[in-house]
Amino acid sequence: MKEFTHGRRGNMRAWSLFVVFAFAIPGFGQSPQRVEVPLAFKEFRTVNEMIILSFGGIVSLLSERLPKGYSPLPGTIKPQFFELSHEAGTIVGLIALSSPKAKAYDRIWVDWNNDKKFTGDEKLMGTVSARGKEKFVVFGPFERSVGDVKIAGYLIVHDDDHIHLVPKGYYEGEAKLNGQTVKVGLVDGNINGVLGERMVAGQRYFESESDVFLVDLNGDGTFLPPTEEALEIAIYSGEIYYLTNLVQLPDRNFYRVKVAEDCSRLWLERDLSPKGKVKAACKEFLLGLTGQEGAILAQGQQNELLLPIGSYQVHWLTFVERDEKGKPWLALFTFAPQSQKFRVAGDKTTELPFGPPFKLVMDVEQSGRSFEFSLSLEDKAGNSVDAIFTPDLKRPPEPVLVISDAKGKVVKTEKFHYG
Numbered sequence: 533m534k535e536f537t538h539g540r541r542g543n544m545r546a547w548s549l550f551v552v553f554a555f556a557i558p559g560f561g562q563s564p565q566r567v568e569v570p571l572a573f574k575e576f577r578t579v580n581e582m583i584i585l586s587f588g589g590i591v592s593l594l595s596e597r598l599p600k601g602y603s604p605l606p607g608t609i610k611p612q613f614f615e616l617s618h619e620a621g622t623i624v625g626l627i628a629l630s631s632p633k634a635k636a637y638d639r640i641w642v643d644w645n646n647d648k649k650f651t652g653d654e655k656l657m658g659t660v661s662a663r664g665k666e667k668f669v670v671f672g673p674f675e676r677s678v679g680d681v682k683i684a685g686y687l688i689v690h691d692d693d694h695i696h697l698v699p700k701g702y703y704e705g706e707a708k709l710n711g712q713t714v715k716v717g718l719v720d721g722n723i724n725g726v727l728g729e730r731m732v733a734g735q736r737y738f739e740s741e742s743d744v745f746l747v748d749l750n751g752d753g754t755f756l757p758p759t760e761e762a763l764e765i766a767i768y769s770g771e772i773y774y775l776t777n778l779v780q781l782p783d784r785n786f787y788r789v790k791v792a793e794d795c796s797r798l799w800l801e802r803d804l805s806p807k808g809k810v811k812a813a814c815k816e817f818l819l820g821l822t823g824q825e826g827a828i829l830a831q832g833q834q835n836e837l838l839l840p841i842g843s844y845q846v847h848w849l850t851f852v853e854r855d856e857k858g859k860p861w862l863a864l865f866t867f868a869p870q871s872q873k874f875r876v877a878g879d880k881t882t883e884l885p886f887g888p889p890f891k892l893v894m895d896v897e898q899s900g901r902s903f904e905f906s907l908s909l910e911d912k913a914g915n916s917v918d919a920i921f922t923p924d925l926k927r928p929p930e931p932v933l934v935i936s937d938a939k940g941k942v943v944k945t946e947k948f949h950y951g
């Protein structure tokens with residue numbers, strides 16, 4: 533970066549600038565308003581890291597239908613095709629079984645040179661890896677070019693259903709915020725060699741062409757959730773999300789992220805726009821919002837949160853209640869496609885219209901001699917709670933329905949099932 537390669541003369545100028553600034557801002561370049569974070573590249577070590585930290589990367593469904601302009605590749609067993617939309621062009625490929633007895637799609641051909649033919653030098657062999665009932669076949673790491681863009685990464689077939697293109701690793705660094713060290717990271721999620729691309733306003737909420745921002749909000753030293761179950765709901769930890777215009781760090785402040793062209797460092801610039809107070813019926817909560825600055829994730833503590841003034845739409849939120857051991861229980865609400873709205877003003881506190889107390893609502897439907905019982909959980913405003921997770925991020929035990937007669941004798945016990 534030009535601004536950091538001053539010559540002798542430049543240094544003199546910078547020094548005189550420092551003297552002037554020293555009265556206004558403590559430190560130089562490293563003020564509370566602007567924090568510099570050196571970055572180091574780390575290669576992904578596990579399939580979980582590859583898929584979760586890159587937020588899926590670029591994804592294509594698999595299809596038996598031959599892409600336009602291509603002819604079948606003789607000798608391939610049960611071929612399926614994919615078309616990954618990369619900004620340098622569509623990446624077309626085919627997967628197949630290595631033998632009729634193979635348990636997974638373990639061969640891949642990618643038409644890297646875009647000549648509408650699959651050739652021997654475009655073939656890769658995969659390694660099968662399982663996570664519970666899920667199956668992943670990992671191809672790579674490879675280094676190839678798409679147009680002018682160099683791609684170093686992996687292709688991962690998931691459950692014979694879809695394929696991910698993910699980069700080879702991610703960038704990580706430590707931000708010093710008022711004496712607190714916070715681990716942050718970035719992933720070139722759209723795999724175009726440019727780091728720090730933000731989610732553009734107007735993009736669909738759960739679909740983005742941007743890069744991924746990582747922040748260790750809970751300070752446990754990792755961005756990944758602690759259990760396999762939790763991987764499913766990784767987004768609700770707030771630690772892995774597309775890079776938005778404003779990101780919130782554990783000091784509760786919002787920052788803009790700028791990244792050096794050579795990916796050697798990033799800068800966090802504190803957002804100083806006026807804020808207003810939001811109050812919730814729950815001590816800890818996380819909101820997935822869109823506001824004037826586009827998508828934003830915001831975490832509240834001690835029942836409150838300071839947000840830039842303006843109007844917001846809520847797409848999802850989680851409430852956290854701690855049990856007597858201090859372990860967090862999670863309640864998840866999603867408001868799709870109909871999002872909820874609220875306004876944040878500078879002069880008054882906004883009360884969020886969600887949250888505890890929760891109540892169980894049971895519906896009974898009778899048809900002939902049979903009854904159907906259904907149970908749902910609603911919050912104080914009648915919003916339905918989508919899911920509750922235990923501190924291990926598992927579902928709580930299924931509730932039991934006990935039917936007793938007038939004398940109190942149990943006639944029947946039946947478990948409710950999720951779904």
Ligand SMILES: [Ca+2]
Pocket residue numbers: 642643644645646647648649650651654
């Ligand atoms: Ca080719």
Ligand SMILES: [Ca+2]
Pocket residue numbers: 720721722723724725726727728729742743
């Ligand atoms: Ca990028």
Ligand SMILES: [Ca+2]
Pocket residue numbers: 747748749750751752753754755756771
């Ligand atoms: Ca963490």
